[in-house]
Amino acid sequence: MTAVLDKPEAPAAAPVRRRRKRPTAGAVIVYTAAIALAVVWLLPLLWALSTSLKTETEASLGQDIHWIPRDWSLEGYRTLFERGDHLVWMVNSTVVSSIVTVLTLTLCVLAAYGFSRFDFPGKKIVFAVIIAGLMVPGEALIVPLFDIVNALNLSNTYWGLALPQTVPPVMVFILKRFFDAVPRDYEEAAKIDGAGHLRVLWSVILPLSGPILAAVGIFTFIGSWNNFLWPLLVATDPSMMTLPVGLGVVTGGYGLLYAQNMAAAILGALPLLIVFLVFQKQIVKGVAGVGLK
Amino acid sequence: MTVHTEAPAAAPAAAERPPRVPAPRRRSWTGLWFVLPFFAAYALFLIWPTFLGLYYSFTDKSLTGRTPSWIGLDNWAEALGDERAWNALGNTAVFTLYSTPPLVVLSIVFALMVNRARRAGWFLRLAIFAPYVIPVSVVTIIWTWIYQPDGGILNHYLEVLGVQSPDAPTIWLQDEHRAMWAVVITTVWWTIGFNFLLYLAALQTIPQDVYEASAIDGANWWRQLWSITLPLLKRTTALVIVLQLIASLRIFDQMYLMTSGGPNRATEVAIHYIYIAGFEGYRIGYASALSYVLFVLIMIVSIVQFRLFSRKEA
Structure with missing residues (x-):
């Protein structure tokens, strides 16, 4: 769905520009930097997700920092639902x-x-x-x-x-x-x-x-x-x-129950992230409208 | 909040309309019935509290329910001499000062990059704007953990990069001088998506032929940035700064959740002190006077915004 959204933005200008300049070193740098930036921006959420999928022991402070859980677990989510x-x-x-x-x-x-x-x-x-x-x-x-x-x-x-x-x-x-x-x-x-x-x-x-x-x-x-x-x-x-x-x-x-806290954070973020994904077009347009009028 | 700027455009348009379209409308009470439901709710939840707050500010009204009595300007005099109130206002100003430049500069940089990297546009927009729709407490739960001095991921990577030694971890939220910065960083991460989209939209309205013409004249990328792009973004920047000022004066959630105003009141902001005076100290009268001070400040910025943007559109 989302790929289609880009079309309306620059239908005329983009092809012209692209024909004129072949993928230059500049473009490669811009793309790399932009994607790196986006990934960095997502890191806090990814870290929360990663932690929420660890066991409470593996997630606790004092453990070494690793992104892929060694012991995948839904413990955090389960205790959350039990509460x-x-x-x-x-x-x-x-x-x-x-x-x-x-x-x-x-x-x-x-x-x-x-x-x-x-x-x-x-x-x-x-x-x-x-x-x-x-x-x-x-x-x-x-x-x-x-x-x-x-x-x-x-x-x-x-x-x-x-x-x-x-x-x-x-x-x-x-x-x-x-x-x-x-x-x-x-x-x-x-x-x-x-x-x-x-x-x-x-x-x-x-x-x-x-x-x-x-x-x-x-x-x-x-x-x-x-x-x-x-x-x-x-x-x-x-x-x-x-x-x-x-x-x-x-x-x-709750304090020290990090896997559970991060599970709560992920579940807390999810509803609106879904709303955002579904209505991305309207939301982006709505914000843009604030400045353009 | 954010859409004030559009409003002025409506007024002139509406005023010009009747001569062109032969007015089918007669003056009657019908229209009032449509407006009434909104206006009744508006009167109860906006107009009435505005005046009630002003009235309370002259009384010693308390949350405990004892009968309030008129005390004249006592609350106002107390507010002017209240060091804690000034400290809160000062912290609000500091937050504004720290957070506005990165929120302007970074969002321009992000928008410029994404504008160039259009084919990855949807992913980039998603990544940068996504935090903006997340509830504040989710943001603070995650970041409070990132900032953990011992075992938090931020200090971990600072150690990996050799910026700090594992024996002396940086204290973030519990340090009087660093706490505000920590909150600012979190806020930038959380809210930059909005400004970024404003700039991106503005960039996309700049016609390509302007760049092509200047390229023929031999202008390089850097030159184009300074003499075409940034000047054309001036209006957006003015808008972003004013919106940022208003948002900063209303700041509360992040500080309340991450630091509770501490350490040593270093992150206690205006709304937080109003909250403390009214809901923890039970002093509705005094909290109302404090609110009014803030009210007036926000009003001034809003009026500046209104004038700034309605004039440009006229």
Whole structure:
């Protein structure tokens, strides 16, 4: 799958360049250096993987450093599953990130559509208030936000973990900008056929917005999955912790069980690495879009 | 967070639209119903805490639940004279100073290399960006182990290379002067993928004929780098630096997990001290005042960013 992804980037320029310059010494050096660099960059993850496949004895400090386990073992993974908490955190993270993603998409799509297609009293003010929100750093609000969530009796609940993460003004902007660029002709036709506003949004606008919805959804999901500070505050009960918090607060405290720790790290990294592999194209494009506009 | 820069483009476009497309919209309340669900949640979880925090900063509100009373500017006065708060802010600045240059320079180098080595592009992108999607605690579990003074893999290879002797292993996270560097190295490894992709995308928008024309004029690779590539990357660099400043002011996770702010508070950063004051010291009022100081700093950087990038687009 991934090999195909390179095509769109430089369809015209690359062949021209390649014909002009045959593989020169320079190119060989660049390729070697780039691949060496990439391998170095992967080393920490490979080392964690290697350690997670050793026995606890072989992995412990004081043993000589070797990359290929002499005594291949899934001991680390097995004890991890026997403890069970890792699985609980994984479920919690999945639930919370899914709630955040679905709610964010719903709320932001509706709001963006409202701003893009309607004129209503107070629109400018409401919009300005949301613009101002772009500059408010969430981290500086944790203290009062914690107090609010506490007052609502939502600590150690999925809603308490998820709800405060569902109001990113940025996403409203991105979607509004996209909707603004969608031609209105289709909607006019649908309206003449008697479709209501929600119907138009659902069956005319959204089908045209696939890529942008995917991008917003993926970034929201990753952001929420990797959020650390907020879940750290709200989920104090180990059974309600998300994966990053559980791994950081509980597993990080195991100390000397390195094979098990690295197994936890690998399993902790896996879900999003898979998401990244599957959605590599959208993610790369999404990040690139930040700088290109 | 990262997409602020796109926002300004929307406003002028939307403003110009009505004259061209005969406005089918009448002023009615309908649109408000679409905006309302988001705005209600936004009001509860963003606007309200913003004002609540300001109010708390003038009270002695506590996490223990005793009735708060109005104490005027006491929290603010205390914050200004609080050495630990200044130390935390100083550490935040030090982190910014240490981490920004490598995150800019290395990501340019990486992007230049990957841009040349296009046929291996997908693998290189994967390797360099992959750490960015990994949860912070996975990153810190792995790196804390890499940094183990005795038996950690980093010191092992330093010994193999002859940089250090096995009898005197380098102390990384437990050393007052080296801990911040250790956290910075980890952070660079973890987050550089984002900047790298920004630069790579920018590089790929530079038309090849610019290079070809300058090659005909006899410019070599080095010359092209300095007089074509880097000047054209200026805007991306400005963006990367501003995003980096904002991210650095909000730094917390890595320090909390790797060093707990130590040793001797050498890596205690702003958010960490707010966390300590509010959630370990139970002083919501005081922590709110501290938060507001940070709030204002981030706001200033954000406004600079907003102006910098909306002007270029206009």
